[in-house]
Amino acid sequence: MPFTFERIGAAPPAETARQYMVRMRDGVRLATDVYLPQLAADPRDDAAFPAVLVRLPYDKNSRYVYFDRIARLFTARGYAVVVQDVRGKFRSGGTTVPFLRESQDGHDAIDWIVHQCWSDGSVGMFGDSYYGFTQWAAVAAQHPALRAIVPRMTAADFNTIWHPEGQASPVWLEGVDYFAHHWVDNDSYDYRVDRSRRPVIEQYEEAFRAIGARSLWFDLLAPRPAGLSTQPGLHPFDARPVPVLHCVGWFDNIVTAHMRDYLELASRPGWDAVQYLRAGAVDHENYRLAQAPIRDEDNHNTNEDALARMLPEYANPAIDFFDVFLKGVRPVSSLSRVTWELGHAGWRTATAWPPAGSTERTFHLTDLARAGGPLPGASLADAPAGDEQATQWAHDPDSPVPSLVEDSFAFLHAYPDLTPVAARDDVLVFSAPAVSEPLDLAGPVGVGLHVTSTAPEFDVFAKLVDLGPDGRAHQIARGQAAVRAAGAADEIRLDLGHTGYRLRPGHRLALLLAGSDHPLFLPAPGTGENPWTALTTKPTTQTLYSGGACPSRLTVTVMPPTGP
Template structure:
């Protein structure tokens, strides 16, 4: 009887494998390996009939797919699902089914691309399809970074029943507040994203001739930047109409309203599915501010649990420990990006009793990397050893924070002492035709036009629009306010704001702020090192509200709030805390023409006379979240 049972088992396995093979051949292509099987380009129908190209990776033994119903790891992305093969093979050989799907209108999927607005309903339909498959146990965990971190938020906001957990990394969200529109200014990294992706994986790129024209356009991005704004029908971008339409509409649309509502986690947190969430980002990532904002919002609305980790990273580089001209030490990296996620998935999708809730990086709800405790020397590759260490926390912002005002003062002073003068001002001129260049910062999608991360605030051949080795502080349109050398270490960890009293000769203009850790001269750095920590901007017409435009009255004094990106940094003894105030940071942000014309429709430029107030009744200041010593 045992022999008969074994034979029947073999027959069943053969029949199952044969049936699966026939189905796979009928619907897509099939690839075998000893320990996994992948079915390529299964066209999964959405509710409107559009079909999305999907790859399915399943565990196998001796090339035969497992019959077991398993939890699924899902990646929905616009960057070509073929690039998910490494992650897919890892999870398929560790007890999961991995599903990778090209989002609507991208690569092999049908339909027309729209910026994340279809990914809620498409995600729900995809999840429902997965839940009906015999290889699925009905539980889905999602994976992905940046745009396909945003597709995770989209699916959670849409409430897909099968969705059991998400790990959004550097995820797109809250696009009308501090990400695409940043306090009213437009982040040109997404202009760059459109100019690249309109001809890469788009519908238009499927025609060879059109693809060549769009590729040439992408190669000439520096020249197009010199001729902003980008107008409808006036560039080759018209050959990829959905991309042109989104970009021009986005650059014309300032208010944070329904236009930007596709993935608004902060305002729609009550609609977010109550599942375990692990939010991941970095102090130098473009979505870092959104990550902490999402944590605060979801932590209030979900039982979760909701976890967050913030490292010293740039966009998508959690496995690295250095960027720009700075290194933080090898301990800053999470070396195995797939294994730590697996620990989370095992716990929430399989019920495994493991390190989640017990050991790093899952011991406490918040884990942060405190930057700045290195020796400040130069490593073997010529990078500043800024250093730092990991620390576990229970909340964000930290309960023990002491919010401390550092006041802008006459002659470039920055101190805790409130100004006493009845009137004290500093003035400069802002010429839109000569904007202050971007040198590092919270960047993604920079791709040659922007440098990411930590850099000495000094020009050079690495800065395409500031080629000479001149410090930004030398510019007359950059106001520098800095403290005396610190008498002891000062930790700044949390959300940061600059409250600026200012007036302008223009009806609309921008004000920018940048926080800098000023290293003193040393043997390794004879000229010192001005390390950017965080930056921000505010567009004058949005000073009262991000929801509504109100032009300024020339010469009238207003209080502007400039929200910088969050950080955790120790300003060491002997260093200075510095705040730079200006009116541009290009091409990080689009340049305000100072004319008050409709956004992205300007034809004119005006030089604006800017006045910064720092006196007793108008005390401009930066509010730093100081963490007291234990």
């Protein structure tokens, strides 16, 4: 049966924008739309505006990025908006390879802007995900006209998403799969692979053969990562500091990487004075916890009224930031250093993150004999068990623990109840007592586990969960680690990122531990072979220890109740 796919090309250009093909230093021309505060057909020759530059690989004219609509909000506040297809994507020329030319191209795009008659010589940048990364790449180029950036849900170096701080991680198939669909050539490709077939890599080879081209960056990530830096020149953190509004989502699947960037810069002399944080209870696709799971009438990806309601909250914080650092029409004192949403309890401001008064609270994994589920399972206790305890869970690569979401970028769209997962006999479950008063989480979450395995290599997945009085369980935060060379029960540290979340009265914190999370992650085959190319699998047994010399524990950051 032939491999089938859908090719997605560029959408028609926006009627409200002027289209240009902007020349880069090597002669390649990039498709660029310019939206001006007055009618594009009749601009005033003497008008000059600060510009907001967006450089993205997702088709600047697509409904998915809706920049014709976003531009209206910026131009209404007196900004020119410049949106550019990056090199090798959609209407732009050049070779389709991500990351490597973004610094030079970002510099050249800014330089083109400041030489336009409508430019006042100042430029800011804005955007999500990869078009957050292109902002950091431009910072590394150090063009003097770049005055402020608003990176949303991104990372300055994408390698930190797959390999945080150089640690081994399970294969995030969903993340690598992105390059096989969006970075083949100028177009994007929609196709499905059966992630349970082995070897997994062969299905991508089938796709590339059918398309007639392949993703060069996919080849650098699979089957063995080449370790090529996504910041090949000067790292942006070593460049001239510029004001940054970090926009993160507590339910974003790359929030951990973005928060590492923010915290590092907040501690760096020179950079620390110009770091701002806006953190909301949203996922990567800007779906909100308050509306989860998302109904059709609230789905801004398909519903025009929902999009109109969402966009001001999406764009206005950036415009307010640019009013300070591009226009200078508002004082710096008008900005809060930290604006954050406490899930289920609304927005807050703070002078730093975590907020003042926050403290670390540790829950110890105890009563391990009851950890086999279903919920509530074993205990998350304030005190450790006196004697060492142990329990086991199985990992069968041919029957992996299901993810329950196909797209973790839009996690809140589905917002699944994890109760069926917790009831599996290959998942360990721990729960704290129900709270009688609100418990406000505001800061980092981490897990320390003492685990051994019968496998030479194994994965551990941890999910922090809100277990409601109705029995439903919903994810608050997550983390995972790949453990190579199983031996003594040394501590495994899992970073679950940061959160702002209110556990309401009657609810309880719970922790789920498993050896797989499929199809978002490739299951470890149990044989020590590469999971991309493995043909055979072997069930394995993991042993968790807690108490005594092996204090397995969950650590959260809590703050005093802040009111309703």
